[in-house]
Amino acid sequence: MPEFKRPHALADVTTHYCPGCTHGIVHRLVAEVIDEMGIEGETIGVCPVGCSVMAYDYFECDMLEAAHGRAPAVATGVKRANPDKFVFTYQGDGDLAAIGTAEIVHAATRGENITVIFINNTTYGMTGGQMAPTTLPGQVTQTTPYGRDTSNEGFPVKVCEMLSQLDGVALAERVTVIDPANVRKAKAAIRKGFEFQKNKQGFSIIEVLSTCPTNWGKTPVEALERVKTEMIPYYPLGVYKEGAVR
Amino acid sequence: MAEKSLMKGNEALAEAAIRAGCKCFFGYPITPQTEISAYLSKRMPKVGGVFLQAESEVAAINMVYGCAGSGIRCMTSSSSPGISLKTEGISYIAGADLPCVIINVQRGGPGLGGIQPSQADYWQVTHALGHGDFHALVFAPASVQEMVDTVTKAFDLADEYRMPAVILADGLLGQMMEPVAFEDVEIKMSDASNKPWAASGHGGKRKHTIINSLYLKPDELENTVRERFARYEDVKAKHTEAVCDYCDDAETVVIAYGSTARLAKSAVEAARKEGIKAGIVRPVTLWPFPVNEINEACKNAKNVLVVEMSMGQMVEDVKLALNCSKPVEFYGRTGGIIPKPAEILAKIKEMGGKN
Secondary structure, three states: OOOOOOOOOEOOOOOOOOOOOOHHHHHHHHHHHHHHHOOHHHEEEEEOOOHHHHHHHOEOOEEEEOOOOOHHHHHHHHHHHOOOOEEEEEEEHHHHHHHOHHHHHHHHHOOOOOEEEEEEOOEEOOOOOEEOOOOOOOOOEOOEOOOOOHHHHOOOOOHHHHHOOOOOEEEEEEEEOOOHHHHHHHHHHHHHHHHHHHOOOOEEEEEEEOOOHHHHOOOHHHHHHHHHHHHHHHOOOEEEEEOOOO | OOOEEEEEHHHHHHHHHHHOOOOEEEEOOOOOOHHHHHHHHHHHHHHOOEEEEOOOHHHHHHHHHHHHHOOOOEEEEEOHHHHHHHHHHHHHHHHOOOOEEEEEEEEOOOOOOOOOEOOOOHHHHHHOOOOOOOOOEEEOOOOHHHHHHHHHHHHHHHHHHOOEEEEEEEHHHHHOEEEEEOOOOOOOOOOHHHOOOOOOOOOOOOOOOEEOOOOOOHHHHHHHHHHHHHHHHHHHHHHOOEEEEOOOOOOEEEEOOHHHHHHHHHHHHHHHHOOOOEEEEEEOEEEOOOHHHHHHHOOOOOEEEEEEOOOOOOHHHHHHHOOOOOOEEEEEOOOOOOOOHHHHHHHHHHHHOOO
């Protein structure tokens, strides 16, 4: 029976994440994959601007902090200079699907051999719960106090569906971490992304439907329930694209 | 002495970057600097380097951030409107203490402006190349040969002081052809081997490195900024450069940089032939600004003339350098118009009777 302990790649520090937030689980899964592949020393991570801005303190591999939305460009610079190293970005929905839309689309279409961990919690957490590009129709946020009105704010961006149209993408998979079975699937998806990268087979993105109890005004348990009842119907889980592009 | 060949400024600069150990180039097309990208797209793959055309200027400078952050010598180039887009990334590069070289082949502005030569980005490059407290090294070469020679110096000083270096050219320097020789240069610090701060994968041999510009505690942020500014003082002391000609007895000292300095020098030499005691100072570094050199050159001057391809953006720095001890006048053309030596000479003559 293996002992349950902290992965080496996950720094032994207290994170700043709110109670019930799923960032901690996703961080752990990334660190477990890095440990299991034995690649901590060859891995370089790129953090975003948003709640995970300080993730550079939470991973034991070398890390860079990028400007808002620019993580895929920063990761491209690292990877092109170090093609044999593992490079991942860890980005939220505002970072990746609003201000950083150009960077993620073009990193994907170039087939950059990087792995993107994309946290979709339908809100800007760090700045206090404003409308994100992924905010659901009708969802109340600080900047959609009457609910997201699609006649005014338009529609949510479905990132995996969009990126799966691009030829450079080896893996686009949407997962969640709301229960043990889904945590295992999420970890398998992250592992797959790093394996595609190891074999230089193209761009991989793992979208994780996540919670933000604080800004949703819910308890952690209610937040997990919301992922199941409101988010998954709009953002179906599953593999949107899988296969080496080169 | 290396053999000379005739080359366009932009292409010579690009070749010089490869010879200076630049391993990666990230760019985006914009006139009048596109030949740099075009040249490197041909040459980089042949020398095992990386050429990548980014989706935007914003992405290109952030690729530089990542590449430089992993310890690899890299460069981007653009022209004025594109540099505005890069300023976000340049601020982060400065904030994370990363070395890189940025080329600005200036064109007229503001806005889309024009595509003809200009020096209207002086304020931006010397005073506000992004948000926050920081400087970039700024070199202003005046010939194709000097552009070539500046590239190595820019990379070396960027690496030594861990700060961005800008080569401020203009459409005239970028587009004209001149004889140029490439001397063999010693390549220092082109990869991560001498950069213990680089995020290049720790290999299990050291603690992880973090490339970052975020400091949420005010005292920590203040300390990093103060440390950076202490480094700047060292740069000022050791690496400020200007070229002075005919200044010893000059009554009118002309101050101009880049291609304009060559036109102004022609005007000064024409003035000397007419018995007018004119001299010229050409700042080679715009940051650090050659304050002492200008004061020394102007010690016998009755007045000073600043000449630029702009509405007079360097004038205030000259006045500050002289502490307003001499009258400072300005002559310039803008919008892509190159001032003629005869126009500058006429202004020197007009100032002859004044003190």
